[in-house]
Amino acid sequence: MDRRDFLKTTAALASVSVAGSAVTACAQDTSNKDSDVFWQTIINQYKVTDEFINLNAGHWGIMSEPVRKAFNEHTEFINAYSSHYVGHGRSANPNARNYNVERMEIIQMLAKKLGVQSDELVFTRGATESMQLLISGYNKIRPGDSVLYADAAYYSMAAEMRHLEAYRGANVVQLTMPDPVDFQGSINLFEQGIKDNPNTKLILLTHMANRTGVIIPVKEITEMARSYGVDVIVDMAHSWGQLDYNFVDQGTDFVGFNLHKWIGAPLGTGFMYIKKNRMLDIDTKSSKGLPGNNDINNRTQTGTMNLAAVMSVREALNFVDAIGIRHIDKRFRALRNEWTKEFINDDRVDILSPEDERMHCGLTSFRINAHNDARELAKTLLNDYAINTAAIPEYNGIRVSPGFYSSKADMATLAVAIKDIANKQG
Numbered sequence: 001m002d003r004r005d006f007l008k009t010t011a012a013l014a015s016v017s018v019a020g021s022a023v024t025a026c027a028q029d030t031s032n033k034d035s036d037v038f039w040q041t042i043i044n045q046y047k048v049t050d051e052f053i054n055l056n057a058g059h060w061g062i063m064s065e066p067v068r069k070a071f072n073e074h075t076e077f078i079n080a081y082s083s084h085y086v087g088h089g090r091s092a093n094p095n096a097r098n099y100n101v102e103r104m105e106i107i108q109m110l111a112k113k114l115g116v117q118s119d120e121l122v123f124t125r126g127a128t129e130s131m132q133l134l135i136s137g138y139n140k141i142r143p144g145d146s147v148l149y150a151d152a153a154y155y156s157m158a159a160e161m162r163h164l165e166a167y168r169g170a171n172v173v174q175l176t177m178p179d180p181v182d183f184q185g186s187i188n189l190f191e192q193g194i195k196d197n198p199n200t201k202l203i204l205l206t207h208m209a210n211r212t213g214v215i216i217p218v219k220e221i222t223e224m225a226r227s228y229g230v231d232v233i234v235d236m237a238h239s240w241g242q243l244d245y246n247f248v249d250q251g252t253d254f255v256g257f258n259l260h261k262w263i264g265a266p267l268g269t270g271f272m273y274i275k276k277n278r279m280l281d282i283d284t285k286s287s288k289g290l291p292g293n294n295d296i297n298n299r300t301q302t303g304t305m306n307l308a309a310v311m312s313v314r315e316a317l318n319f320v321d322a323i324g325i326r327h328i329d330k331r332f333r334a335l336r337n338e339w340t341k342e343f344i345n346d347d348r349v350d351i352l353s354p355e356d357e358r359m360h361c362g363l364t365s366f367r368i369n370a371h372n373d374a375r376e377l378a379k380t381l382l383n384d385y386a387i388n389t390a391a392i393p394e395y396n397g398i399r400v401s402p403g404f405y406s407s408k409a410d411m412a413t414l415a416v417a418i419k420d421i422a423n424k425q426g
């Protein structure tokens with residue numbers, strides 16, 4: 001089947017599905033936030049290209065229209081008011097808008113959503129920056145201490161951990177995540193790592209792995225590590241905003257987040273969490289506070305940020321909060337299951353995140369066993385089937401990450417494409 005034939009076929013498939021949801025629409029109203037008819041109202045608030053189906057929301061999330069419009073307005077405002085907004089504007093006129101006041105209002109929104117204090121959070125430009133600051137700033141490592149991470153870690157965080165050898169004299173240990181992995185197996189991996197390296201001081205955890213979508217039990221691993229006196233730094237780049245969990249319950253002290261993936265804020269937005277009573281364990285930046293200073297703001301030095309992007313975090317939070325994380329989580333699982341269900345009994349295709357509901361949400365990868373070149377497979381999906389995904393060569397797989405704008409018809413189209421390719425592989 002060539003691309004045009006495929007698009008014709010899948011358009012027919014999508015229209016069957018849309019007709020199906022129209023029937024459902026008669027029976028349901030949009031107040032049921034788990035219904036397709038409700039989610040169509042969300043999809044309608046995104047402007048996405050119709051050149052391809054975008055199943056790579058894991059790279060970054062597209063802004064909804066209310067957020068995009070707010071971002072444009074904030075950009076116009078910043079452009080007009082310039083440094084008046086961050087500088088003396090307010091001292092000259094107490095009614096003038098002021099960035100620091102508005103920034104703190106948004107930090108308070110984030111703190112409330114997480115259930116933490118606002119002086120435990122600071123804006124960064126993304127999860128990479130947050131995690132680099134936490135890993136490189138963690139100052140409890142003595143020469144010869146061990147630090148552990150699993151191969152499921154995001155590459156730049158793994159690199160930052162490896163840097164601890166040169167910078168702190170650490171013994172850096174990479175653990176291999178079992179494939180497939182189960183709930184207890186992921187806890188055992190880190191516990192065995194600590195037992196094999198009794199001088200372990202620090203572990204890096206990736207809550208949801210970017211290559212497979214595997215979710216590890218951060219709470220249980222953190223508790224286990226703490227019982228050995230080991231600290232954890234957690235990368236929540238993919239979990240927060242996609243997955244419904246209670247942040248405080250995880251019991252973590254050092255966490256990196258972004259806001260441009262699953263919260264849908266403009267690119268270049270993220271933040272970092274440090275529990276107040278652990279502040280001194282992360283170094284201050286030399287240009288800010290001296291050691292002993294416990295202000296989280298002195299643990300970053302971003303320089304001038306994209307203020308309009310930070311200001312738009314307010315509208316992004318309002319948008320996702322109006323839906324509610326419980327419904328977002330459920331929706332992403334439904335989108336995942338819409339295509340993975342087609343392969344549960346198909347030995348030609350492996351799904352790379354476990355069926356255990358605690359260990360997956362929306363982002364999930366697959367491999368076609370007879371196909372041995374992930375990059376070529378991603379190219380085929382895009383060129384022949386108009387589906388944008390991400391190649392995961394380390395697992396010979398393809399990452400599928402639907403967004404808020406994805407429909408079940410999109411996922412069904414993906415399943416048809418995978419089957420078509422698997423059939424051709426023989």
Ligand SMILES: Cc1ncc(COP(=O)(O)O)c(C=O)c1O
Nearest residue numbers: 126127128129154210235237258
């Ligand atoms: C697990 C994980 N951590 C961190 C990042 C980096 O995020 P950011 O773009 O916010 O720096 C990514 C990006 O894909 C990721 O998948």
